[in-house]
Amino acid sequence: MYVYTMESVNLVCGDNDAGQNQPGTATFLTLRQLKLPNLEENYVEHVAGGAIAAIEVFTHINRLEATFTLAGWQPRVMGLLARGNASRQAQRYTAHGVIREQRTGKPMKATGILWGGSAP
Template sequence: MSTIYIMEAANLFCGDHDPTASKHLTLTELQLPALQEMYQDHHAGGSRVQIEVAVGIQKLEPTFKLAGWDPDLLTRFGLGASRASVFTAYGVVRDKRTGVAHEAKAIMEGRLGKVEADTFQRGEMMGHGYAINEVMHYELWFADREKLYWDFYSTDWRLDGVSQNDDERRILRIPTTG
């Protein structure tokens, strides 16, 4: 049966599930990373028509915007932060047909690579935009079901919990870890 799912609210934890890392009071925008394949054009010598061939997936770059200043988050920026951080986003997604609220969850491991302050204008709230770069791990869950999983170090890529590259990892003798 057809329905429509609408995101009604979101929260972001910068530093996993530490309750003090919740951004629910200042989060104004959350952009999950674009999922975009990379293609290479190919025009075979014996073909009249050029084709494109999928050769991978572009880097993941989630962004978010917070109202006001966040001095604690600034310390996670750049090369001074020796390790990647875990960012966990939660969303309330409502099924408009049934009224049931579902949890959407994205787990992203990367570096806080960009902090961009809004222009200050008297009488308006100044905020900051942030980008998570060097993403090495990404999970997307909907209603307690894993929809997408990718991990750079294990090279695992799963859709709906099913590995998409077990054969490749087996042939290349890459250990299965998860």
């Protein structure tokens, strides 16, 4: 059995064109918490008329939601999340981190690319 833990992470906010013209804002000094989405399945129990047993039927996967917490105030990041943002285009958030396998101590690279913005 392997146990993996994420040791450190840097979240780059708003790097929509892979860092060529809009490099984004790195948050490695102010990032306090990053929660990546979980895949959670939902099921409904179904009992057919006259049946003696029920079955579970898969219905959907819950909404994927990632959240992060920053220390202090970063106007560039807040501008990406502002509800009054005229462009209303989805922003790209790239998380670069280090995952370590606990038994062997081997470090591995982790990268997560998320697209989104503020809720309407």
